[in-house]
């Protein structure tokens with residue numbers, strides 16, 4: 503929507519309700535705004551409570567030094583969410599607000615530079631893709647831990663972290679569709695058709711994930727755990743949105759897409775088994791069982807019918823596809839390190855590396871226990887919270 507087409511009605515300056523978008527009596531599927539995690543996110547969140555565009559506070563000239571930190575990652579997440587469902591009471595015209603886009607661009611350049619530094623010079627694409635097919639024999643990440651020694655509470659934490667992506671699963675990759683040539687586009691859409699339930703809304707992967715959350719006593723509402731999820735998990739989702747929202751990064755998005763589809767089946771199999779061990783009903787394992795089967799097919803489609811035709815294009819070089827895959831996996835590794843450090847801390851009561859107590863700022867969180875920024879109370883979904891029926895089993 504061009505900025506000059508924005509609604510002319512004003513948001514209420516104190517309650518943040520936006521009459522143009524929050525029709526009285528109708529529910530919204532947009533989450534509420536999160537709490538700030540530093541001066542940058544505080545300034546942006548305060549601005550979003552007013553109609554767009556508005557003057558941004560002077561603090562926005564100061565971009566925090568750590569692109570992986572809580573303040574930057576939350577600000578990026580909020581900026582990106584304006585392109586998905588937005589936030590309840592926030593003027594939708596903020597999506598294309600020039601001053602906010604300019605700020606987002608500065609944060610993105612810092613984050614993209616950090617990703618490129620972490621990846622370095624990528625190996626040849628064929629080598630990267632071949633490597634993704636091989637599971638390390640000594641794997642010790644969260645899915646391994648949950649399978650062998652994880653607790654139900656750790657499984658709940660894992661799902662709360664993952665909910666920010668999986669409740670909008672496949673959405674970031676849809677940005678690629680109009681940016682691909684027809685053969686690659688046809689193959690990508692075939693995969694996405696499965697992700698969105700192949701014509702059956704209750705089978706959409708986001709719905710299966712919501713059903714799994716309810717089975718574990720978690721709130722399956724879109725964005726319900728945004729305040730609880732720390733920067734390492736936000737960075738995983740932000741990597742996808744960054745690649746998805748820039749045509750210049752379409753090759754990197756295809757690489758990210760390939761990395762997910764190729765690496766997912768073994769981890770999904772471990773998590774299905776782990777959750778069964780931890781008392782999940784069939785509704786609580788179907789999401790991962792579905793991915794064991796579906797992603798084995800998707801992996802072939804992505805490698806041979808999405809990537810291969812792209813390699814003939816000047817602006818889709820193999821190294822950039824490899825970068826996208828490796829950058830996404832680096833973000834995933836940081837998330838895995840965060841989880842395992844937190845769980846080891848809970849087990850050993852040792853200081854957990856990477857945790858940011860930041861007690862004086864008023865924004866930080868000490869992660870006194872667990873891997874989230876907030877407690878995770880049991881949630882009673884009631885009989886009608888999700889539309890997902892009792893699953894029939896993985897039928898593909």
Ligand SMILES: [Fe+2]
Nearest residue numbers: 671697707793
């Ligand atoms: Fe999926």
Ligand SMILES: [Fe+2]
Nearest residue numbers: 763796797800
């Ligand atoms: Fe898939």
